[in-house]
Amino acid sequence: MKIPFNKPYLTGRESHYIYQAISSGKISGNGMFTKKCQNFFEKKYSFLKTFLTTSCTDALEMCAILLNISPGDEVIMPAYTFVSTANAFVLRGAKIVFCDSMQDHPNIDADKV
Structure with a gap:
């Protein structure tokens, strides 16, 4: 089949x-x-305003712009992620710091930040 x-x-x-x-x-x-x-x-x-994007990649890139991410800024993210997660911030010169995930969940382990 x-x-x-x-x-x-x-x-x-x-x-x-x-x-x-x-x-x-x-x-x-x-x-x-x-x-x-x-x-x-x-x-x-009851949202005051919503804005739909064509993709999560677009949303992350807008987020990086709105946060005014600049060269040398440090962005911590899970080591287990899709390339677009990091790319949105790398495009603005940020330094990416990968953090291990929780043992039983793919999100960042807060104890390891």
Whole structure:
């Protein structure tokens, strides 16, 4: 038996919504579905403002910019991570310090920081 790779799981009207997005001419950021999602999170969780990104990589890069990460700044992160986690800060000249994970969990072991 072959296990399909990245087979979309459709539950209803997804194809229709994709068509709507393409027809609107706005398929990457700040389109009608982005705005609907942002409004949903703001109302459901009483957030003052939400901002969706296209990826976690983009979110981390924005975070580094907003934190004003500069050359020589030290950023501590788990040793067990994806390359984009470090890359967002390396691009701004930060010194990355990897910290061991907890024995039973992949997050940073606070005792080892």
